[in-house]
Amino acid sequence: MASRYDHPGEQAASDPIRLLAIRDTPLSVDEVFAAVGDDASGGTALFVGTVRNHDSGADVDTLGYSCHPTAEAEMRRVAEKVTAQFPVRALAAVHRVGDLEVGDLAVVVAVSCPHRGEAFEACRKLIDDLKHEVPIWKHQKFSDGTEEWVGAC
Template sequence: MEAIALAEIRDTPLSIDEVVSAVGDDRAGGTAFFVGTVRNHDHGRGVTALSYSAHPTAEQRMREVMEKVVAEARAVHRVAALHRVGDLVVGDVAVVVAAAASHREEAFAACRRLIDDIKAEVPIWKHQRFTEGDSEWVGAC
C-alpha cells in the first residue's frame, strides 16, 4: 500500500470524505485532517470571492512535498491532499489534507507539516476579490 494515497489539484468541489477514506489504514491509531475554506475576510477586509491558479507542475510538486513529509515523519502510514483551483465563493472548500499514523501525535504533526509545506512550496496562487471592488494576488512572485 502506497503511503501517498491521494495527491491531486482539481477544478471541481472537493470531498472531505474522499480524503479521509483514502488514508484509512488498519495500522493507524490516529487520523488528523485539515480543511481550508474560503473565509469572508482577510486582514480586516471583506472578501467576496477568490480564485486559485496553479502552475502545470503544481501537482507533481505537491507529491514531492508529501513524499518528503512521509520520509521524515515517524509512524505515518498514509497521507492525502486535494487542492482546488478555479473560482470559489465564501464557504467553499479550498484544500483538504490528512495523515494517518500509529498515534495521534504523529498524525497531528504530519498533517500540520503537510498543509504548511504545501502552502509554502507548491506553486498555487490565490486572487482575492474584496467588498470594496479591488483585488490582490497572494503567493504570486
C-alpha cells in the same frame, strides 16, 4: 523480548501516498478521509481549508486559485518529504483551483499514523509545506472593489 515498536504497524507504510490532486471541481472531505483509512493507524489528522469572508481587515467576496503546471509534482515532492519524516501509514491531499465562493473548500489534507501525535505533526507539516512550497496562487476580490494576488498558498 521484542519492543512494541517492532510491530510492522508501528512503521511507515511502504507506499503511503494514497491521493494527491489539484481539481477544478468541489472537494470531498469524505473522499480524503476514506483515502487515509488504515487498520494500523491509531491516529488520523485531517485539515480542511475553507474560503473565509475576510482577509487583512477587508471583506472578501470571492477568490480564485490558479496553479503552475508543476503544482501536482510539487505536491508529490512535499508529500514524500512528510512521509520520510514521519511514520505515515496513509496520506492524501487535494487542492481546488478555479473560482470559489465564501465557505467553499479550498484544500483538504489528511494523514494517518500509528499514533495521534505523529498524525497531528505530519498533517501540520503537510499543510504548511503545501502552502509555502506548491505554486498555487490566490486571487482575492474584496467588497470594496479592490483585488489582490497572494503568492504560493
